[in-house]
Amino acid sequence: MFELSDRPHTDLPGFKRTFAEGELTVGLSLPITDPQDDQLRLIRKAEAGGVAAIWVRDIPLRVETFGDVGQVYDPWMYLSYIAAQTTDIALGTAAIVVPFQHPLLLAKRAATIDRLSGGRFLMGVATGDRPEEFPAFGQDKGNRDEEFRERIAAYQRATLTTATPIRWSGGKMGGADVVPKPIAREVPLLATGSCQQTLEWRAEHTHGWLMYHKGLEIQRQNVRNWQAAVGPDQFKPFAESLWLDLHEDPDAPASGGTFGYRLGRNALIELLRTQREVGINHVMVNFRASKRSAEEQIDELIEYVLPALR
Numbered sequence: 001m002f003e004l005s006d007r008p009h010t011d012l013p014g015f016k017r018t019f020a021e022g023e024l025t026v027g028l029s030l031p032i033t034d035p036q037d038d039q040l041r042l043i044r045k046a047e048a049g050g051v052a053a054i055w056v057r058d059i060p061l062r063v064e065t066f067g068d069v070g071q072v073y074d075p076w077m078y079l080s081y082i083a084a085q086t087t088d089i090a091l092g093t094a095a096i097v098v099p100f101q102h103p104l105l106l107a108k109r110a111a112t113i114d115r116l117s118g119g120r121f122l123m124g125v126a127t128g129d130r131p132e133e134f135p136a137f138g139q140d141k142g143n144r145d146e147e148f149r150e151r152i153a154a155y156q157r158a159t160l161t162t163a164t165p166i167r168w169s170g171g172k173m174g175g176a177d178v179v180p181k182p183i184a185r186e187v188p189l190l191a192t193g194s195c196q197q198t199l200e201w202r203a204e205h206t207h208g209w210l211m212y213h214k215g216l217e218i219q220r221q222n223v224r225n226w227q228a229a230v231g232p233d234q235f236k237p238f239a240e241s242l243w244l245d246l247h248e249d250p251d252a253p254a255s256g257g258t259f260g261y262r263l264g265r266n267a268l269i270e271l272l273r274t275q276r277e278v279g280i281n282h283v284m285v286n287f288r289a290s291k292r293s294a295e296e297q298i299d300e301l302i303e304y305v306l307p308a309l310r
Helices: 013-018 039-049 075-084 103-116 141-160 199-205 216-230 265-278 294-309
Strands: 025-029 053-056 090-097 121-126 166-168 171-173 189-192 208-211 238-246 260-263 282-286
Touching: 013 025, 013 053, 013 090, 013 121, 025 090, 025 294, 039 294, 053 075, 053 282, 075 090, 075 103, 090 189, 103 121, 103 141, 103 166, 141 166, 141 199, 199 216, 208 216, 216 238, 216 265, 238 265, 238 294, 260 265, 265 294
Parallel strands: 025 053, 025 282, 053 090, 090 121, 121 189, 189 208, 208 238, 238 260, 238 282
Antiparallel strands: 166 171
């Protein structure tokens, strides 16, 4: 736990279950149900059925003007709880709001979940966007791009070094170390949205890009730009969040498109196959706006959709 590892993050079971070059897997965004008390049973069902990952959001405060309470539970504690009661499914954040995080505690918490889950943790990170939260945490929303870069740099230095002095605008560490260290060299770090950074910065400093749903042609260009920034000698995955409402009629065509679609499972299979051809490696499905129960739709994914992708 105290030693640095040479093991690549691509060898971790959570990364391998979720991301593979030329392939597309499906994950679930939490909360699956509202109220959220029945989620663990559905997560276990999804795990057994081949769903690659579950994703939680970091929403520190309930902001009534925003309209979306989102994930209620603290992401660190909730993922630790889920990790203790699952065995294989990857555990992701989409995303931790970095400007509100102490970088040394960020390193400790990420490595802790990484180790307790056996290498299943995927850490998506973002700058945050709810204006009411920034003054509550003593932050200036206009400086969140700089805060993000600085705290990620301190976090990575704490992860990648042992007993090395670290200094950032909010503090300094000397004569001490952050433990535990991750199982691999690093915990997989994924940029969610733009993070208020250039594409080149994201390609250099993170291990993948989690993007919001866009039309296929826009997403095709995003994937091309991402792969060009990453370069031909590395695989850094591209993932998308997608709101779904599976129609009772399996042949129903797709409607909607802003955040996702209402469609039958056959149209969904074709959509996912096309997304795979575009270069998308993982799709995070969100059922919160669905008319049917989440469990019915998860059953349909397991029985029909996931086998069609394999």
